[in-house]
Structure formats: structure tokens, C-alpha cells
Amino acid sequence: MNWHNESITRKIGGLSTVLLSFILIVILYSIIKLLEIGQEMREVARVDIPLTEVLAEVEILQLEQHLLMEQVQLHQIKQNPQVNFEMLKSNFQSFSKKLDSELSRAISLISNGLESGQISQQINEHRQALEDIKAYQAQHKVFQQDAGKILLSSIDGDTELANWRSLEAQDSALDKFAITLLKRIETLTEDIAKNAEKHEREFLAINTALGVTAFFTGIYLTTYIISSFRKRVSSIHGKIESLQESITKREPLSIFDKAALEEPAGADELTDLANDINQVMSKYSEQMTNRYQLEDQLIQLATTDKLTGAFNRHKWDDCLVNELENAKRNGAISLLMFDVDFFKKVNDKYGHDVGDKVLIHLSELVKQHIRKADKLFRLGGEEFAIIVRDLDVIQASTMADKLRGVIEQTLEDGLPRFTVSFGVTQFLKDDDVDSVFKRVDQALYASKNAGRNTVTTL
Numbered sequence: 001m002n003w004h005n006e007s008i009t010r011k012i013g014g015l016s017t018v019l020l021s022f023i024l025i026v027i028l029y030s031i032i033k034l035l036e037i038g039q040e041m042r043e044v045a046r047v048d049i050p051l052t053e054v055l056a057e058v059e060i061l062q063l064e065q066h067l068l069m070e071q072v073q074l075h076q077i078k079q080n081p082q083v084n085f086e087m088l089k090s091n092f093q094s095f096s097k098k099l100d101s102e103l104s105r106a107i108s109l110i111s112n113g114l115e116s117g118q119i120s121q122q123i124n125e126h127r128q129a130l131e132d133i134k135a136y137q138a139q140h141k142v143f144q145q146d147a148g149k150i151l152l153s154s155i156d157g158d159t160e161l162a163n164w165r166s167l168e169a170q171d172s173a174l175d176k177f178a179i180t181l182l183k184r185i186e187t188l189t190e191d192i193a194k195n196a197e198k199h200e201r202e203f204l205a206i207n208t209a210l211g212v213t214a215f216f217t218g219i220y221l222t223t224y225i226i227s228s229f230r231k232r233v234s235s236i237h238g239k240i241e242s243l244q245e246s247i248t249k250r251e252p253l254s255i256f257d258k259a260a261l262e263e264p265a266g267a268d269e270l271t272d273l274a275n276d277i278n279q280v281m282s283k284y285s286e287q288m289t290n291r292y293q294l295e296d297q298l299i300q301l302a303t304t305d306k307l308t309g310a311f312n313r314h315k316w317d318d319c320l321v322n323e324l325e326n327a328k329r330n331g332a333i334s335l336l337m338f339d340v341d342f343f344k345k346v347n348d349k350y351g352h353d354v355g356d357k358v359l360i361h362l363s364e365l366v367k368q369h370i371r372k373a374d375k376l377f378r379l380g381g382e383e384f385a386i387i388v389r390d391l392d393v394i395q396a397s398t399m400a401d402k403l404r405g406v407i408e409q410t411l412e413d414g415l416p417r418f419t420v421s422f423g424v425t426q427f428l429k430d431d432d433v434d435s436v437f438k439r440v441d442q443a444l445y446a447s448k449n450a451g452r453n454t455v456t457t458l
């Protein structure tokens with residue numbers, strides 16, 4: 001399909017479709033990405049941040065428990081043997097219970113998150129964290145039982161002291177475990193938050209790229225459509241201008257313009273308009289050509305002698321005036337006038353038809369022996385004239401004599417021999433139509449008087 005030739009409606013429709021498709025892609029992409037980012041944020045907000053809080057609480061409890069043990073060792077065992085074991089035990093159990101409940105909360109946060117699908121990122125890391133918390137809880141339970149037993153007895157014997165040291169070691173291991181767990185969950189949360197940020201940045205970058213692409217595609221397509229319209233409109237404008245020019249000059253369309261009339265390809269509204277204009281121009285051109293030919297024919301009829309094909313008297317009058325002007329500006333122009341000798345006798349002896357043929361033959365003969373630029377006129381009856389450019393009177397006289405000789409020598413089948421007499425003159429600066437005509441007529445008259453078949457120059 002040639003897009004260039006599509007209709008205006010389809011072009012604009014195509015442009016709108018492209019732009020709307022882009023917008024739709026941007027919207028769909030935005031929805032998908034926002035849902036994805038929302039899910040990631042929810043995961044951070046509902047699982048990872050609470051998990052971090054719980055483990056931070058666990059760490060604090062762990063520290064408090066550690067502190068309690070230090071107190072027991074420093075104040076109650078060494079300095080004050082009358083220690084209230086019941087209160088210590090109660091405090092310790094209360095911490096342990098709290099810690100255990102926080103650990104259970106952490107376990108249920110991860111387990112529920114994994115089951116419900118709320119945790120969608122770093123699933124394996126979350127599973128690993130779950131296992132670690134469970135291990136920590138189990139380890140803590142052992143510590144809790146051991147501590148319960150030890151706190152019921154006084155720590156003054158060697159055995160008890162050894163047990164106390166072992167308990168301290170367990171507590172210290174739990175401390176480290178709690179810190180490691182917290183760090184692991186913090187890193188996990190950080191990673192997920194970073195991932196969400198990365199997705200946000202990607203989302204912004206891709207949306208910007210899509211927006212910019214849509215913008216430039218829109219500009220490109222709009223410019224393309226406008227320029228294609230302008231091209232077509234200017235071609236139509238050109239046609240109308242050449243039509244106007246042709247009407248103003250009253251001339252048919254030039255060949256170049258006619259070539260432009262070729263049916264343009266395509267199916268848009270401008271093509272229809274161009275086709276209509278082409279049809280009008282084609283008809284107009286045809287009419288102008290016919291008219292031109294008709295005018296040519298009329299001009300030929302009006303300026304040509306019917307019998308001989310030479311220019312007639314009417315044309316002679318026009319030409320004589322123009323050539324006189326030419327002669328004044330551009331130099332030598334001569335005039336030859338000739339007349340068939342004793343033509344009346346030809347008519348009388350051979351008939352008027354033969355007389356006509358003599359005149360036709362004479363005119364053809366003369367045309368064969370003069371230059372294209374020289375004009376032959378039949379002034380009336382058997383009287384002719386030739387206007388010759390660029391020849392002075394002497395050169396024109398020589399030319400006349402050559403013609404005279406050719407006519408005298410010519411023997412045409414069915415025609416009698418005949419001769420012609422010439423009068424020759426040159427257009428002079430002060431000449432007017434009458435003076436030059438009078439002079440050449442006198443020259444011809446002189447030739448007749450001189451016995452005919454001769455050339456006289458004046």
C-alpha cells in the first residue's frame with residue numbers, strides 16, 4: 001500500500017492510530033509497572049519492615065537478658081548471697097516469654113507472606129531467614145530450660161560455676177545469632193527497597209522514552225503529511241497557474257504542461273481535484289489547439305493568393321510597411337516587381353485555364369529560386385513582387401536577371417513559353433510606401449517599354 005497516495009482522512013486516521021497506540025502502550029506499561037512497584041512496596045511495608053522491627057526487638061530483649069545475667073553474676077552471686085531467686089527467675093522468664101513470642105511473630109510474618117504470595121522477591125532468602133529464626137528459637141528454648149535450672153540453684157560450687165559459664169556462652173552465641181539475623185533481614189529489606197527504587201527509575205526512563213518517541217513520531221508524521229499535502233497542492237497550484245497563463249496569453253498549453261497532465265496515481269481527495277483540473281486543462285488545451293489551427297487556416301486564407309499560393313495584396317500592404325521600417329533600422333532591402341509579357345495573348349490563344357496554369361507555374365518556379373526569407377506576392381492579374389532582405393539594388397538586379405533567364409528558358413509540358421519583365425529598386429531612407437512602389441512600378445514600365453523580357457533598375 002502506498003501511504004503517500006492514501007486519502008487525507010486515512011492519513012490523519014493513521015496518524016491518530018499511531019499516536020493513540022503509543023499512548024495506550026504508555027498507559028498499559030504504566031499500569032503494569034505501578035502494580036509491580038506497588039506489590040514490591042507492600043511487601044516491604046507489610047513483611048520486611050515489620051520483620052526488621054521484630055528482630056530489632058528480639059535483639060533488645062536478648063541484650064536485656066544478657067544484662068540480667070550480668071546483674072546476677074555481679075551483685076547477687078558475688079556480693080549479696082541473699083538473692084531473690086524468685087524475682088530473678090520471674091524477670092528472666094518474662095524476658096524469655098517475650099522473646100519467644102516475638103520470634104513466633106517473625107516466623108508467622110514470613111510464613112504467611114510466603115504462603116499468601118505477598119513475598120514475591122528474594123523468596124529463597126526469606127526461606128533461609130525463616131529457617132534461621134526457627135533455629136534461633138530452638139536454640140533459645142534450650143537456653144531457657146538450662147537457665148531455668150541454673151537460676152534455681154545457688155552458684156557457689158565449682159559445678160554450678162561451670163554450668164553458669166556454659167549458660168553465659170549460650171547467651172553470647174544467641175546474642176551473635178540475633179545480630180546476624182537482624183543484619184540479614186535489614187540487608188534483605190534494603191535489597192528489596194533498592195529493587196523497588198530501580199524499578200521506579202526504569203519505569204520513569206521507559207515512560208519518558210515512550211513519551212519522547214511518541215512526540216517525535218507525531219512531529220515526523222505530521223510534518224510528513226503536511227509536506228505531502230503542500231507538494232500536491234503546489235503541483236495543483238502550478239497547473240492552475242499554467243492554465244491561467246495560457247488563458248492570459250491566449251495560447252494552448254505547452255508540451256511540458258501537457259506532460260504534467262498525466263493521470264496522477266493515488267486515491268486521495270487531492271488526486272480527485274488534480275484529476276478534475278487535468279480534465280479541464282486537457283479540454284482547454286484541445287480547444288486552444290483547434291482554435292490555433294483554425295486561426296492559422298484563417299490567417300493563411302486571408303494572406304494567401306488562392307490560385308498561386310503566393311502572398312496576396314492584403315499581406316503585401318502590411319509587409320511593405322514593416323519592411324520599410326526594417327530597412328531604415330537594419331540596412332539593405334530591395335524590391336523586385338515583375339509582370340508576364342503579353343499575357344493577354346496567352347489567354348486569348350490558349351484559353352484562360354492555360355493562362356491560370358502559367359501563373360501557377362511561374363509562381364512555383366520563382367519560389368524554387370528564391371530564399372526562404374524572400375517573400376513572393378501576387379499583386380494582381382499577372383503582376384508579382386518579391387521583397388528581398390540583405391541585398392542592395394545591384395545584387396537584387398542580378399537576382400532578377402537570373403530569374404528572368406530561368407523563366408525564359410523553362411519549357412513546361414502543356415504550357416507555352418513566356419517571358420517576364422522586371423523592375424528593381426532598393427528601399428531608401430526617405431522612402432515611404434508610395435514612393436518606393438512608384439519607383440519600382442516605373443522601373444517595370446521602363447522594362448516593358450524597352451521591349452520586355454528585361455530588368456530595369458531604378
Ligand SMILES: Nc1nc2c(ncn2[C@@H]2O[C@H](COP(=O)(O)OP(=O)(O)OP(=O)(O)O)[C@@H](O)[C@H]2O)c(=O)[nH]1
Nearest residue numbers: 339340341342343344345347352353355356381382
Ligand atoms: N488566366 C488569367 N488571366 C488573367 C488573370 N488576371 C488577369 N488576367 C489577364 O491578364 C491580362 C493582362 O493583360 P494586359 O494588362 O494587357 O497585359 P499584357 O497582355 O500582359 O501586356 P504587357 O503587360 O504589356 O506585356 C488580361 O487579359 C487579363 O484578363 C487571371 O487570374 N488568370
